[in-house]
Amino acid sequence: MLPILALAALAQAAAAQPETPKTPTEIVAEAPAGAWRDIPADELLVVDLQNGGRVVVQLAPEFAPVHVANIQALARANWWDGAAIYRVQDNYVVQWGNNESERPLPAGVVERPPAEYSRPLQGLRVRPLGYPDSYAPEAGHALGWPVAWDGQGRANLTHCYASVGVGRGLSPDTGTGGELYAVIGHSPRHLDRNIAVVGRVVEGIEHMSALPRGTEALGFYEEESQHVPLARVALASQLPEAERPSFQFMDTASAAFDSYVRARANRQDAFFIRPAGGVDVCNAPVPVRRAPAG
Amino acid sequence: MLPILALAALAQAAAAQPETPKTPTEIVAEAPAGAWRDIPADELLVVDLQNGGRVVVQLAPEFAPVHVANIQALARANWWDGAAIYRVQDNYVVQWGNNESERPLPAGVVERPPAEYSRPLQGLRVRPLGYPDSYAPEAGHALGWPVAWDGQGRANLTHCYASVGVGRGLSPDTGTGGELYAVIGHSPRHLDRNIAVVGRVVEGIEHMSALPRGTEALGFYEEESQHVPLARVALASQLPEAERPSFQFMDTASAAFDSYVRARANRQDAFFIRPAGGVDVCNAPVPVRRAPAG
Numbered sequence: 001m002l003p004i005l006a007l008a009a010l011a012q013a014a015a016a017q018p019e020t021p022k023t024p025t026e027i028v029a030e031a032p033a034g035a036w037r038d039i040p041a042d043e044l045l046v047v048d049l050q051n052g053g054r055v056v057v058q059l060a061p062e063f064a065p066v067h068v069a070n071i072q073a074l075a076r077a078n079w080w081d082g083a084a085i086y087r088v089q090d091n092y093v094v095q096w097g098n099n100e101s102e103r104p105l106p107a108g109v110v111e112r113p114p115a116e117y118s119r120p121l122q123g124l125r126v127r128p129l130g131y132p133d134s135y136a137p138e139a140g141h142a143l144g145w146p147v148a149w150d151g152q153g154r155a156n157l158t159h160c161y162a163s164v165g166v167g168r169g170l171s172p173d174t175g176t177g178g179e180l181y182a183v184i185g186h187s188p189r190h191l192d193r194n195i196a197v198v199g200r201v202v203e204g205i206e207h208m209s210a211l212p213r214g215t216e217a218l219g220f221y222e223e224e225s226q227h228v229p230l231a232r233v234a235l236a237s238q239l240p241e242a243e244r245p246s247f248q249f250m251d252t253a254s255a256a257f258d259s260y261v262r263a264r265a266n267r268q269d270a271f272f273i274r275p276a277g278g279v280d281v282c283n284a285p286v287p288v289r290r291a292p293a294g
Numbered sequence: 295m296l297p298i299l300a301l302a303a304l305a306q307a308a309a310a311q312p313e314t315p316k317t318p319t320e321i322v323a324e325a326p327a328g329a330w331r332d333i334p335a336d337e338l339l340v341v342d343l344q345n346g347g348r349v350v351v352q353l354a355p356e357f358a359p360v361h362v363a364n365i366q367a368l369a370r371a372n373w374w375d376g377a378a379i380y381r382v383q384d385n386y387v388v389q390w391g392n393n394e395s396e397r398p399l400p401a402g403v404v405e406r407p408p409a410e411y412s413r414p415l416q417g418l419r420v421r422p423l424g425y426p427d428s429y430a431p432e433a434g435h436a437l438g439w440p441v442a443w444d445g446q447g448r449a450n451l452t453h454c455y456a457s458v459g460v461g462r463g464l465s466p467d468t469g470t471g472g473e474l475y476a477v478i479g480h481s482p483r484h485l486d487r488n489i490a491v492v493g494r495v496v497e498g499i500e501h502m503s504a505l506p507r508g509t510e511a512l513g514f515y516e517e518e519s520q521h522v523p524l525a526r527v528a529l530a531s532q533l534p535e536a537e538r539p540s541f542q543f544m545d546t547a548s549a550a551f552d553s554y555v556r557a558r559a560n561r562q563d564a565f566f567i568r569p570a571g572g573v574d575v576c577n578a579p580v581p582v583r584r585a586p587a588g
Binding site: 133 | 382384385409411423425426427428429430454455456464465479480481482483484486487488499500503504505506507558561564565566567568570571572573574575576577
C-alpha cells in the first residue's frame with residue numbers, strides 16, 4: 001500500500017504546486033466522504049456524568065478484543081450503575097469504575113483476560129509516521145489508531161492524550177475493563193505494552209480533564225464525597241436511536257490522512273515561521289467527527 | 295563532560311549491581327544536596343489567582359534574556375494589576391495577560407523584543423537524552439531545562455507540559471511578555487522555535503489545568519465574566535521574605551539526574567512488565583522541589 005500512496009503524493013505534487021499550503025484543519029474539513037469510516041454503535045461507550053457532561057469513548061476491538069468484549073458485556077449488564085470518577089492525577093490520568101475487586105461480574109465477563117498489550121503487525125495497514133519515535137523502532141497509524149511496532153512483528157496502541165486504558169493491579173493482573181482511565185496530560189508512552197489500551201475519548205474529554213485534581217498519592221480523591229458520580233455508562237447501541245451519538249474517524253490509509261499528517265509535521269499557517277519538519281505520533285491525532293446527517 | 299559521566303556510570307555499574315533498581319522517585323528523594331541548584335528569587339514569577347490558587351513560574355534568562363527582563367520589569371511595575379486568565383484550550387494552553395496591545399508599557403520594557411526562539415548551543419552543558427527525537431536531530435537537557443538542538447549549533451527550549459511561553463500575534467511580532475501561556479496538554483513541540491519559551495510552572499499548574507475550558511475558537515472564554523482574575527503577579531523577590539517561596543531544580547549535569555533519566559527510560563517498578571527502553575524529552579521532566587529549610 002505504501003509505495004502506491006507515496007507515488008500518488010508525488011504525482012499530486014508534480015501536477016499542482018499549491019500556492020498556499022493547506023492547514024491541517026482545512027485538509028480535514030475538505031476530506032472527501034470516502035476518507036471517513038463510521039464507528040459502529042457497539043464500539044462507542046457513552047459515559048454520562050451526573051453533572052450533565054457526556055464523554056464518548058471509541059473502543060478498539062482490533063487491538064484488545066477480550067477486554068473490549070468485557071467492557072461491552074459490563075455496559076449491557078449496567079454494571080457501572082453507581083460508578084464514579086475517583087482519581088484525577090494532573091498531567092496523567094482520570095480514572096473511573098465501580099470497585100471491580102468486590103462487585104460480582106456479570107456472566108460472560110472474562111475475569112482474567114490475557115495481556116492484550118500488543119498484537120501482530122500483520123493484518124494492520126500501517127502508515128509509518130516517517131519521523132523517529134523515542135520509544136519504538138517505528139510508529140505511525142493503522143485502522144484509525146496511533147500505533148508503534150517493534151522489529152519482531154508486534155504492534156501496540158500508543159498512550160496518547162485521551163487514550164483509554166484498563167486499570168489493573170500488579171502484573172500478571174490485566175484488569176477486567178471495569179476500571180478505566182483516560183489520559184489527560186503529556187503522552188505517558190512508558191505505559192505502552194504494560195497496560196491494555198482499549199480506546200480513546202472522541203468527545204467530551206474536557207468533562208474529565210478539567211476536574212479538580214485529587215490530593216492523595218496518585219491523584220486519588222481524599223474523600224468519597226469528592227467522587228464525581230456517573231449517571232449512566234452504556235454502549236451507543238443501547239440508547240434509543242434518537243439519543244444515539246454517531247461518529248466517524250478518518251481512514252488512516254486515505255490520501256486525506258496522508259496530507260493531514262504531512263501538514264501537521266510542516267505547519268505553514270501564517271503563525272508559523274519554522275515548520276518543525278517532524279511530528280510525534282501523539283501530536284498527529286486521528287481526526288474524528290460527528291457523522292454528517294443523512 | 296559526557297564521556298566522564300558515561301565512564302562514571304560504567305564504573306558504578308561494575309562496582310555494584312543493585313538488586314532492586316531504584317524508581318525515578320527514589321532517585322530524586324535520595325539525590326545529594328549537591329545535585330540541587332537554588333532558583334534565584336528574581337527568577338520566580340508568582341501568579342496569585344483571586345480564587346486563592348498560587349502558580350509559580352521559573353524564568354529562563356539563559357534562553358530568552360530580553361523577554362525575561364521584560365517580564366521582570368512588568369512585574370516590578372505591577373503591570374498585571376487587573377489581569378486575568380482569558381483562554382483555556384483543552385490539551386493545549388492556558389493564557390493570561392492584561393491587554394498588552396492597549397495598555398501602556400512601563401519604562402524599560404522592550405516593545406519589540408528580538409525573536410529569542412533559539413540560542414547558541416555553545417555554553418550549554420548538554421546531557422543528550424540518548425533516544426531519538428521526533429522533532430530535532432537531538433534533544434536532552436541543559437542548565438536544568440529540556441532542550442533540542444540542530445546541526446547548526448542552535449539550541450531551543452522545548453514545549454513540554456507546564457512550559458511557559460510568550461503570546462504573540464503573527465510574525466514578526468514576538469510579544470512583550472505581557473501575555474503568557476502555560477502548556478496543559480500533550481507537548482506542542484511544533485511551537486518550538488516559533489515562540490519565545492521563557493520558563494515553566496514549578497508549582498500549582500493544577501490551578502490552571504483544571505479550569506473550565508473556553509468554548510470560543512482556540513479556547514477563549516466567551517464572556518468576560520468567565521475570566522479568571524489574578525490577584526497579584528510579582529517576582530518572589532518582591533514579596534516579604536516570610537511569604538517568599540523558595541525552590542531548587544536538579545542540576546541536569548549531575549550524576550543523580552543521569553540516573554533519574556535512565557530510570558525514567560527503563561521503568562522497573564513492580565507495576566512494569568516491559569521497560570520502554572526509551573523516553574522523550576518531555577517525559578523526563580527536570581525534578582524541582584521546595585528548598586529545604588535551613
